[in-house]
Amino acid sequence: xxxxxxxGLLGFFKYYNFFIDSFVESFAxxxxxxxxxxxxxxxxxxxxxxxxxxxxxxxxxxRKNIEPTKDIVAFFAFVGFFPQLVAGPIERAKNLIPQFTxxxxxxxxxxxxxxxxxxxxxxxxxxxxxxxxxxxxxIFAHSDVYSxxxxxxxxxxxxxxxxxxxxxxxxxxxxxxxxxGFDLMRNFAYPYFSRDIGEFWRRWHxxxxxxxxxxxxxxxxxxxxxxxxxxxxxxxxxxVSGFWHGANWTFVAWGFLNGLYFIPLMxxxxxxxxxxxxxxxxxxxxxxxxxxIGITFILTLFAWIFFRADTIGHAFQYIGGIFSxxxxxxxxNFKRYFYLPLILVVIEWVYRDxxxxxxxxxxxxxxxxxxxxxxxxxxxxxxxxxxxxxxxxF
Amino acid sequence: xxxxxxxxxxxxxxxNIVRKFLxxxxxxxxxxxxxxxxxxxxxxxxxxxxxxxxEDEIKIININRSDEAxxxxxxxxxxxxxxxxxxxxxxxxxxxxxxxxVNIIKNLTGEEYYNFGVPGGxxxxxxxxxxxxxxxxxxxxxxxxxxxxxYNKFRNYDVYKLVMPYTKNPFRMFFKxxxxxxxxxxxxxKIFPEYRNEVITSEEDNQKMNISRWNEVLDKQGYSVxxxxxxxxxxxTELLKIAEYCRQKDINLRFLVFPNxxxxxxxxxxxxxxxxxxxxxxxxxxxxxxxxxxxxxxITNNKDLFIDLYxxxxxxxxxxxxxxxxxKNPGIIMSKYSLESASEGL
Numbered sequence: 001x002x003x004x005x006x007x008g009l010l011g012f013f014k015y016y017n018f019f020i021d022s023f024v025e026s027f028a029x030x031x032x033x034x035x036x037x038x039x040x041x042x043x044x045x046x047x048x049x050x051x052x053x054x055x056x057x058x059x060x061x062x063r064k065n066i067e068p069t070k071d072i073v074a075f076f077a078f079v080g081f082f083p084q085l086v087a088g089p090i091e092r093a094k095n096l097i098p099q100f101t102x103x104x105x106x107x108x109x110x111x112x113x114x115x116x117x118x119x120x121x122x123x124x125x126x127x128x129x130x131x132x133x134x135x136x137x138x139i140f141a142h143s144d145v146y147s148x149x150x151x152x153x154x155x156x157x158x159x160x161x162x163x164x165x166x167x168x169x170x171x172x173x174x175x176x177x178x179x180x181g182f183d184l185m186r187n188f189a190y191p192y193f194s195r196d197i198g199e200f201w202r203r204w205h206x207x208x209x210x211x212x213x214x215x216x217x218x219x220x221x222x223x224x225x226x227x228x229x230x231x232x233x234x235x236x237x238x239x240v241s242g243f244w245h246g247a248n249w250t251f252v253a254w255g256f257l258n259g260l261y262f263i264p265l266m267x268x269x270x271x272x273x274x275x276x277x278x279x280x281x282x283x284x285x286x287x288x289x290x291x292x293i294g295i296t297f298i299l300t301l302f303a304w305i306f307f308r309a310d311t312i313g314h315a316f317q318y319i320g321g322i323f324s325x326x327x328x329x330x331x332x333n334f335k336r337y338f339y340l341p342l343i344l345v346v347i348e349w350v351y352r353d354x355x356x357x358x359x360x361x362x363x364x365x366x367x368x369x370x371x372x373x374x375x376x377x378x379x380x381x382x383x384x385x386x387x388x389x390x391x392x393x394f
Numbered sequence: 395x396x397x398x399x400x401x402x403x404x405x406x407x408x409x410n411i412v413r414k415f416l417x418x419x420x421x422x423x424x425x426x427x428x429x430x431x432x433x434x435x436x437x438x439x440x441x442x443x444x445x446x447x448x449e450d451e452i453k454i455i456n457i458n459r460s461d462e463a464x465x466x467x468x469x470x471x472x473x474x475x476x477x478x479x480x481x482x483x484x485x486x487x488x489x490x491x492x493x494x495x496v497n498i499i500k501n502l503t504g505e506e507y508y509n510f511g512v513p514g515g516x517x518x519x520x521x522x523x524x525x526x527x528x529x530x531x532x533x534x535x536x537x538x539x540x541x542x543x544x545y546n547k548f549r550n551y552d553v554y555k556l557v558m559p560y561t562k563n564p565f566r567m568f569f570k571x572x573x574x575x576x577x578x579x580x581x582x583x584k585i586f587p588e589y590r591n592e593v594i595t596s597e598e599d600n601q602k603m604n605i606s607r608w609n610e611v612l613d614k615q616g617y618s619v620x621x622x623x624x625x626x627x628x629x630x631t632e633l634l635k636i637a638e639y640c641r642q643k644d645i646n647l648r649f650l651v652f653p654n655x656x657x658x659x660x661x662x663x664x665x666x667x668x669x670x671x672x673x674x675x676x677x678x679x680x681x682x683x684x685x686x687x688x689x690x691x692x693i694t695n696n697k698d699l700f701i702d703l704y705x706x707x708x709x710x711x712x713x714x715x716x717x718x719x720x721x722k723n724p725g726i727i728m729s730k731y732s733l734e735s736a737s738e739g740l
Contacts, residue, residue, distance in 0.1 A: 108411045112418075373425065381571045 002058040006051050046086030048244055050079055052211055057093040059215055066094050074100035083176040087169050089187040089207035096182070104181045114178025116358035116372075121171025123375050124164035128340045130384025132157045133165075135337065140308060143318045148327030151318060153338075155301050158308050160341040163192065166205070171356055190352045192345070193278040195292035197261040197299060198271035208244070212237045223266065234266060235259045245307075250315060254306040261299050277353050430568035436577035439470050441564045448584045456580045459593050465514030467576065468492070470557040472510055473526070477561065480530035481508040486523050487539025489513035490652045490704060493711045502719040505535070514553055516544040517629040522554035524636050536640060537718075538633075539650040541688075542662070543615070543704065545674045547624035600701065611702040616661045623667055630677055637681040649684040650718070651675075653694045653710075658703045685718050 057078070060066045069075050078096050139146055139154030146154070170187035177184045187207050194200035201209050213222075220233045235256065242255020265271040278293070279285035285293070302319075309315035351357035361368050437445035438453055457467035476484075483505050485491050492511030499507050510523050520538055527533060543549070560567050567573040583590035600607075640647035662671050678684050693699050699710050706714075 105408050106412045106415070108415055111415055115419075369422065372422075377571065380569045 003055065006055050006058070009047070009051065049088045049090055050085060052090045052208075054079055056090070056211060056215060060093055066097075069093075069097050069101075071101055081177070081182075083173040084184055087166070087173070088205075089170055089173065089185050090211055091184060091207070095185060099182050107181055110178045110181065113359055114175040117171045117175035117178065117356045119372060119375055120356050120358045121168040121175060122379050123168075124171065124344070125168030126379045126383035128344055129161045129164035129168060131340060131382075132161050132337050133384060136161050136308070140318070143314070143321055146321070147329050147332060148322045148324040149329055150331040151322045152327065153331045155305055155308070155318075155322075156341070157337075159192070159297075159301055159304050160344065162304070162307075163188075164344065186355060190278070190348050192297055192300075193293055193349065193352055194296050195274040195278060195289060196265055196270070196296055197258065198265050199274040200296055200300060201258070201262070202275070208241065212241055216240065227267065230266060231263055234263055238262065249312050250306050250309050253312055253315070254303050257303045257306060261303070280353065283350075426568070429574055433567055433573050433577045436580050438573065438576040438580045439474050441474050441561070441567070448580050452583050452590060453580055455590055455593050456576060456583055458597060459579055463576070465512060465553045466557050466572065468512045469515075469519070469553045470560060472512065473557065473561050476508055476510070476527065477530060480527065481506050482531050482534040483507040484510055484527050484533065484535070485537045485539065486510045486515075486520050487650070488515035488541070488544070490541070490706075490711075491539035491650065493708055494715050495712060498712060498715045499719045502716065507535070511539070512553060516549050516551065516553075517626065517632065518550065518552040519554050521632045521636070522558075528639075533643070533645045535646045535648075537648050537650055539652065540678055541651060541654075541704070542671050542674045543619060545626055545629060546619070547626040547628070548622050549619070602701070608702055611704070612657060612661070616658065616703060617665075620661055620665050620667060623665070623670060625670060625673070633677070633681055640682070647682040649678050649682055651678065651684060651686040651688045652704070652714070653687045653691070653706060655697065655700045655703045656694060687714060
């Protein structure tokens with residue numbers, strides 16, 4: 001009953017028009033024109049996130065992993081906890097509800113760390129994502145006229161835009177929760193330093209990946225089944241994960257493509273080889289690791305094209321544009337903010353062993369404080385035009 | 395349900411540590427509080443309490459201290475000043491109309507004008523200022539100074555949008571470095587007159603023709619701008635709305651086109667934009683009576699009367715002012731004779 005209500009609401013608000021339109025278009029392809037009604041539905045903000053959160057609560061109770069709470073305040077605080085309500089991390093009842101009911105003490109270090117994480121999240125969102133966002137919009141909107149090199153730059157920018165936008169929001173949410181004494185789960189763990197696609201998905205949008213693992217992949221049999229079923233399961237969870245992002249075939253293609261990337265690793269049993277910190281203890285990684293990171297990044301870039309494109313046709317046109325003679329000319333006019341992703345990569349690489357780069361900086365206050373002031377200065381004065389968080393639409 | 399259950403979410407039971415935390419935040423924030431206090435006390439735009447600590451003359455020098463500061467600072471200063479004392483006669487335009495002397499107009503007509511000339515102003519600014527002025531008072535005479543350079547879809551920056559948030563909520567100024575710098579320079583000019591004089595001297599120097607500046611403007615504000623041109627449907631539509639509104643409300647609307655040096659026409663010709671320029675002229679002349687000084691005449695042919703391609707010297711601006719507001723029947727297009735007389739003795 002609970003599952004039906006939750007999934008029903010999600011299906012109605014998010015996917016009703018998509019299914020009706022796709023159904024009618026399919027019939028139109030074979031010459032049958034159906035009359036139909038699509039609805040002018042306004043998608044409630046964050047519906048995908050809190051629906052999944054309540055689903056996990058119901059399923060965990062059904063599986064007897066947790067006891068149902070009798071505390072209505074704690075339950076609704078869990079469903080509507082404001083820092084992560086609209087874009088996650090998608091919390092589990094097992095982690096969050098006990099925190100509402102337990103007596104809490106103000107934790108000075110946790111609150112301080114929360115403020116630093118908020119600062120870092122704001123820097124990623126306002127300084128990086130919002131500055132390069134307009135370039136991405138322009139390049140994707142005019143992908144038919146720009147050179148291959150500009151299109152390549154556009155998708156690199158998008159990779160950093162979506163990372164900074166979404167992980168920035170997660171950092172702010174986790175940081176705000178820490179101020180109130182709550183621990184939310186980690187949502188990003190430096191995904192662009194991943195050495196293979198399996199690792200990438202253990203580092204990117206962790207709360208969603210683990211949700212699908214626990215509530216879809218494992219019930220389907222996970223990897224303890226035959227080869228074909230393993231492949232089926234992988235394709236299902238990646239495709240559904242893509243579909244979760246929105247009612248558009250581009251998201252489905254993005255998920256499916258990631259599934260395809262993952263299958264070979266799983267078949268040769270190497271999907272859990274890289275689990276620790278990338279090149280732990282080293283400032284400069286070895287050639288092999290650089291190559292692994294580079295290849296993984298290129299694969300994710302290729303998939304991001306589908307995620308960002310308006311239609312599947314647009315994505316193929318974009319890819320065609322990249323692989324043209326103009327790939328080897330200097331990109332037009334969009335180099336101004338190229339330093340921003342570089343700064344991000346350097347800082348995150350140096351502090352990749354921490355939850356976020358500003359945690360426990362080993363510098364005296366006279367260095368740390370000016371550094372924080374510089375970040376605040378950048379946020380207030382050099383930030384891009386105010387843009388909504390990308391993941392609010394999901 | 396127990397009261398504890400309803401309140402526990404927001405309660406902390408170790409207030410000493412909370413106090414320590416808040417104290418550290420306060421300590422960290424001292425620099426921001428000091429900055430806010432500094433901006434508030436200097437009040438470089440007379441927004442907070444019309445601080446007399448620094449005289450208006452110095453603040454006006456301050457807003458014109460650099461090319462970077464001029465557009466936003468002039469726009470903010472003028473929007474704030476006009477909002478406090480709106481006038482029914484206004485001149486809207488860019489750096490060229492900024493130097494129109496409203497005292498000359500008062501002597502000629504007995505009417506008070508407000509000069510909304512903002513360096514870097516474009517058609518977005520014209521539109522926004524017109525509607526803002528209209529919302530503040532009943533307009534009587536509106537002179538809009540326009541030019542072909544900005545009559546371009548790609549000249550779409552918006553100075554008004556940049557500064558308007560600060561007039562609506564001045565406290566936002568405390569969080570923007572611009573205003574810290576503005577306050578700092580205002581104080582610097584107050585304490586050290588020599589720095590103030592440097593700005594005045596630099597502005598006087600800008601009134602002289604300088605070949606390197608000429609070439610810089612030719613390249614950066616000529617070729618570079620015009621090589622990317624598209625007809626601005628939206629600007630025409632906005633001007634049309636303004637013209638129709640003025641007709642309905644019986645507001646005397648006039649357009650004003652300042653002379654350009656022939657080097658500008660060369661660029662227009664080289665970039666094959668002559669038809670577009672003609673279309674601009676036709677658009678403007680079709681909207682309202684236009685004082686168009688931008689034709690082959692005694693001013694345009696004399697390089698000594700120009701500072702750069704677009705800006706004439708102050709004496710020419712004064713002559714044009716006399717020509718427009720001195721005549722009894724404003725609205726006719728200036729004759730070549732009047733322009734020649736304007737340049738006599740220069």
